[in-house]
Amino acid sequence: MKRVLVATGGGDCPGLNAVIRAIVKRAQQEPDWEVIGSIESFNGILREPTEIRVLDERAVAGIHVQGGTIIGSTNKGGPFAWPIKNKDGSWDFVDRSDEMIRKLQYLGVDAVISIGGDGSQKISQALFEKGLNIIGVPKTIDNDLSATDFTFGFQTAVQIATEAVDKLVTTAASHNRVLVLEVMGRFAGWIALHAAIGGGAEVCLIPEIPYDLNKVLERLKARYSKGKGNAIVVIAEGAKPKDGSIVFAESKEVGYSNLRLGGVAHKLTEELKMAGFEADMRETVLGHLQRGGIPTAYDRILATQFGVKAFEMVLEQRFGQMVAYRHPNIVAVPLSEAVGQPNFVDPGCDLVKTAKGIGISFGD
Numbered sequence: 001m002k003r004v005l006v007a008t009g010g011g012d013c014p015g016l017n018a019v020i021r022a023i024v025k026r027a028q029q030e031p032d033w034e035v036i037g038s039i040e041s042f043n044g045i046l047r048e049p050t051e052i053r054v055l056d057e058r059a060v061a062g063i064h065v066q067g068g069t070i071i072g073s074t075n076k077g078g079p080f081a082w083p084i085k086n087k088d089g090s091w092d093f094v095d096r097s098d099e100m101i102r103k104l105q106y107l108g109v110d111a112v113i114s115i116g117g118d119g120s121q122k123i124s125q126a127l128f129e130k131g132l133n134i135i136g137v138p139k140t141i142d143n144d145l146s147a148t149d150f151t152f153g154f155q156t157a158v159q160i161a162t163e164a165v166d167k168l169v170t171t172a173a174s175h176n177r178v179l180v181l182e183v184m185g186r187f188a189g190w191i192a193l194h195a196a197i198g199g200g201a202e203v204c205l206i207p208e209i210p211y212d213l214n215k216v217l218e219r220l221k222a223r224y225s226k227g228k229g230n231a232i233v234v235i236a237e238g239a240k241p242k243d244g245s246i247v248f249a250e251s252k253e254v255g256y257s258n259l260r261l262g263g264v265a266h267k268l269t270e271e272l273k274m275a276g277f278e279a280d281m282r283e284t285v286l287g288h289l290q291r292g293g294i295p296t297a298y299d300r301i302l303a304t305q306f307g308v309k310a311f312e313m314v315l316e317q318r319f320g321q322m323v324a325y326r327h328p329n330i331v332a333v334p335l336s337e338a339v340g341q342p343n344f345v346d347p348g349c350d351l352v353k354t355a356k357g358i359g360i361s362f363g364d
């Protein structure tokens, strides 16, 4: 019997379960393969006792409609930075990658499919360079990987953010308010841009187009006459003013190396007040609602395509490669090319032009 191990790493994302199910269903068509899952990314392999789970037909039945991941995920720990607590309470981070590869051999694992974002795929590449038979599957709600046209989870996040705009529109109209919606996306403005167009916002602020507060003010004032009017601002968590910087919080979580973005909506309303804007303003931070719940049909389908392709790449021994969507095909790209090449919104792209064409201000 041959074994493929599946791990889901980084922040979760609607569609992860659909990928897992597709891998299992495709593997079942090969009589000599079984699928196992490592709990909480590779941490399940590194823990004592090992935390793995057999993924058979029963385990994955119907999970394509569920958000989250049935094998758990984490953005802490991992084979190259395993946290060890010292006696004085401080932490060290040790490289356990060789030990993990030996453990995988001991467990009879012939190949690994790592489903994760940029950080996870950098780990996949490093493990591949150490000789592990590994294949990557890209995931992120942020859609910020350039190797693939779209990542699953993004569409679901856009749908949730757009529905949030829809809801804010009615209450903004009732109260003559400016409502500011902060959405995720890290350093990419894709979710904000799509939700602003889909929901019908007046202002859309994204990291790729640093904003001028006076221009934002101008657009908002145009919505008001004699104190009446309302407006929706969609702001990406990574947005920043022309002469300012992004807003983030220090994370005290051990082993968490990402910047924790958040708070930019509040900062914007404060800036607007300071600039003399008198409208009532409120902020909504959509946060992790964008990552939860059932994936849209589109994301389920894309995730299923990725899962089937990933297992077929195992059969073809195309290790060190990542699944990608290049319309209309699902292809394999070298991990080395795929990692570290972010996909940001081009300020001159058609979607930005479309937004400007319907009067959305980017504050530029």
Ligand code: F6P
Pocket (backbone or CB within 6 Å): 011, 075, 117, 140, 141, 142, 184, 185, 186, 237, 261, 291
């Ligand atoms: O990368 C996905 C994402 O949801 C970002 O949009 C967001 O900034 C980040 O993860 C939040 O991470 P965490 O779940 O660790 O708070």
